[in-house]
Amino acid sequence: KAGVTQTPRYLIKTRGQQVTLSCSPISGHRSVSWYQQTPGQGLQFLFEYFSETQRNKGNFPGRFSGRQFSNSRSEMNVSTLELGDSALYLCASSSTPTSYNEQFFGPGTRLTVL
Amino acid sequence: AQSVTQLGSHVSVSEGALVLLRCNYSSSVPPYLFWYVQYPNQGLQLLLKYTTGATLVKGINGFEAEFKKSETSFHLTKPSAHMSDAAEYFCAVSDSGNTPLVFGKGTRLSVIA
Numbered sequence: 001k002a003g004v005t006q007t008p009r010y011l012i013k014t015r016g017q018q019v020t021l022s023c024s025p026i027s028g029h030r031s032v033s034w035y036q037q038t039p040g041q042g043l044q045f046l047f048e049y050f051s052e053t054q055r056n057k058g059n060f061p062g063r064f065s066g067r068q069f070s071n072s073r074s075e076m077n078v079s080t081l082e083l084g085d086s087a088l089y090l091c092a093s094s095s096t097p098t099s100y101n102e103q104f105f106g107p108g109t110r111l112t113v114l
Numbered sequence: 115a116q117s118v119t120q121l122g123s124h125v126s127v128s129e130g131a132l133v134l135l136r137c138n139y140s141s142s143v144p145p146y147l148f149w150y151v152q153y154p155n156q157g158l159q160l161l162l163k164y165t166t167g168a169t170l171v172k173g174i175n176g177f178e179a180e181f182k183k184s185e186t187s188f189h190l191t192k193p194s195a196h197m198s199d200a201a202e203y204f205c206a207v208s209d210s211g212n213t214p215l216v217f218g219k220g221t222r223l224s225v226i227a
Contacts, residue, residue, distance in 0.1 A: 004157070033214065043204065043217035056214050090157055099208035099215055100146040100165045105157030 002027065004093050004106035012112045018079040021109045025072050025093030031055075032074040033103060034066060037088040046089075049074055050097040078111075086113045116141040116209045120218035128226050133177075133192040135221050137205030140186065147188040148206040148215065149179055158204060164188065175199070200225045 005024045013019050025032050034046040045058040049068035066076040072093075078085055088110050092103035121136040139145055146165050150158040162173025169181040179190045188205060202222045206215040 035217075042219040045214040045216070048214060055212075058214065092157075097212075099210070099213060100163070102160045102163065103158075103215070105150075105159070107155065107157050 004091055004104050006089075006091050006106040006109050008109060009107065010110045010112075012114065013081050014114050015081055015083060017081050018077065019081060019111060020075055020077045021089055021091075021111075023074045023076075023091030023093075023106060025074070025091075026104055029093035029095050029104070030072050031094045031097040032068055032072065033092045033094075034074070034076050035090040035092065036060075037090055037108070038086075043090070046076065048097065055097055081113045083113050086111060116145065116207045116213075116216050118205050118207050118216055118218035120203075120205050120221050122221055123219065124222045124224065126224040126226060127195045129197055130194050133190070133195045133199065133223065135190040135203050135205075135223065137179075137188045137190065137218060138186055139188060139205070139207045141207055141209045143209050146208045146210075147179075147181060148208075149173065149177070149188075149190050150204045150206060150217075152202045152204065152220075154201075161190070161203075195223075195225045197225050197227065199223060 007022045031050045033048040048056040052068045063079045068074045088108045090108045092105045094101045094103045117140045119138045148163045149161040162171045164181045172178045202220045205218040
């Protein structure tokens with residue numbers, strides 16, 4: 001069974017631009033969560049989607065948004081990029097939305113904002 | 115709101131020595147507790163989890179953790195470190211099945227030959 005895939009793996013953008021990251025969950029998984037990982041803040045929860053509906057949202061500004069499609073693939077978008085948005089963005093999928101189930105993580109997208 | 119504190123951002127052990135990574139949590143209700151490992155340039159992988167039942171939890175690669183409610187701790191141990199254990203380890207807590215995981219800041223484990 002293929003794992004969680006994230007595209008692209010690396011991205012370089014400049015301040016003010018916008019970016020879209022993609023995540024394909026494990027086949028059959030309907031829950032997708034997104035995290036931002038930085039050396040200073042560690043792993044911070046962005047949002048979770050289940051069956052195309054946002055279930056939970058972390059404490060991030062409105063510049064960060066996401067969506068999930070009917071095939072469970074998910075995208076997250078960051079508009080008006082800031083230097084502080086440079087981070088590793090991780091996507092995780094699970095079979096159900098409950099937090100006591102194992103989440104399977106993708107390798108992440110490394111975003112650098114110049 | 116729940117929170118996680120991992121004591122020591124970097125732990126170094128000799129190959130064959132005991133590994134002990136500390137995790138303390140804060141939760142107003144019985145928590146669900148997890149340990150994840152992250153190898154360089156990879157995502158996180160679940161090592162073990164505690165939801166209910168036996169407080170000593172065994173995971174993959176010889177790791178185990180014990181849930182101690184009185185100490186609000188969930189420390190990760192392995193009797194004998196191997197070079198391949200070098201990675202970053204994250205403790206995480208959820209206070210219900212419907213709330214997102216909250217991760218600690220992580221502990222980088224180095225194994226010295």
